[in-house]
Amino acid sequence: EAQVTQNPRYLITVTGKKLTVTCSQNMNHEYMSWYRQDPGLGLRQIYYSMNVEVTDKGDVPEGYKVSRKEKRNFPLILESPSPNQTSLYFCAILGLGNEQFFGPGTRLTVL
């Protein structure tokens, strides 16, 4: 079964301090993506990747970076976090048949 792991699960940081949230998968799937979930706004796609070295912007990419140097990992990078990036973040993959599987989520607070 497809498994998606994220680390850390919880993070409190301060404005401007660079951070990385890791995402890894165990099934060698090509498509990976990052979402943020906010009350009243639902889940919004930040970035997605169709394969190694291929990344594309989703609906809300501002303030975020991603990299896809290898198939199993897709880290989300906040170079200079701001309070409006306080959110619940999910990493997801597309498995066989294009069914999405989600990681457990990372709750980020930026003070």
Next chain:
Amino acid sequence: KQEVTQIPAALSVPEGENLVLNCSFTDSAIYNLQWFRQDPGKGLTSLLLIQSSQREQTSGRLNASLDKSSGRSTLYIAASQPGDSATYLCAVEYGRDDKIIFGKGTRLHILP
């Protein structure tokens, strides 16, 4: 603009009733549509995936239908139970640009 809408935003029904959750999308050129449930503070669990060529999918007490021409999908839950209480989300994948767009969800509460 591609949008996905779920109405109602919240729903309470007595245990045992059958119910229908709605999902509508503005751009009918979808690749597939997926229904999820999310429990408070938890991640998303996949319920059903409908490919664009399919009309419905069933899993246990759940049945999801898809009508591309009208831009609608429904999730039917039979004989509802308190354990069905959760937020239900639909997500549409568009093949032309591989974007995935979520509705804001319907928060379902089954009354014991």
